[in-house]
Amino acid sequence: KSMLHVGSDVANIACVMATPYKDESVTEDEAEEDAVPEEIEEQCIDCHHALASLERLLKPLLETTHTAVEEKLTALDNASLTLLLTYTMNSLFWVYLNTQGVNPKTHNIKTELERVQKYMHKTTIASQRLKGDFPQVNKEAAKRFVKSALWEEGQQSHSRKRHIDDTTDESSP
Numbered sequence: 260k261s262m263l264h265v266g267s268d269v270a271n272i273a274c275v276m277a278t279p280y281k282d283e284s285v286t287e288d289e290a291e292e293d294a295v296p297e298e299i300e301e302q303c304i305d306c307h308h309a310l311a312s313l314e315r316l317l318k319p320l321l322e323t324t325h326t327a328v329e330e331k332l333t334a335l336d337n338a339s340l341t342l343l344l345t346y347t348m349n350s351l352f353w354v355y356l357n358t359q360g361v362n363p364k365t366h367n368i369k370t371e372l373e374r375v376q377k378y379m380h381k382t383t384i385a386s387q388r389l390k391g392d393f394p395q396v397n398k399e400a401a402k403r404f405v406k407s408a409l410w411e412e413g414q415q416s417h418s419r420k421r422h423i424d425d426t427t428d429e430s431s432p
Contacts, residue, residue: 304353313347335389339382346375 295303320328329337349372356363363369 316406335382335386339379342375342379344384346372346379349375 328340333342349368353363353368353372356366356368
């Protein structure tokens, strides 16, 4: 399937989830017993609107081929986009598992989401380094800092030395 078909399938699933089913053979009393609580129905409608909004946002991307998008982006931007789409699809699968009564925390999807998050963090660091936003360590300053912080046997502490100097100044005429 193309990316457009996958996006349409997600929206269709959301429509089915949000649309109340009406069976004509069920009496009104039976329908009231089996009715979905208003709170859950509102959540389904909210989910439908969120998925429709997601589809609207992804529509320009889904209508183009992957190679056309790939040509316009740098390697780092392409990696970020691929990771974002992967994370989005895995998150939607997480939601699907929840709707099916499966605990996604015990499913392999959890490790997959963590793996994608790790790579997203790596691309963030790489983009910061390219922009120069990533702090660099001044090795010489770090060496001086560590060397001055270390105390060697035979050395008086800096404050002790100052105290001795201050007392000798007071006793001199």
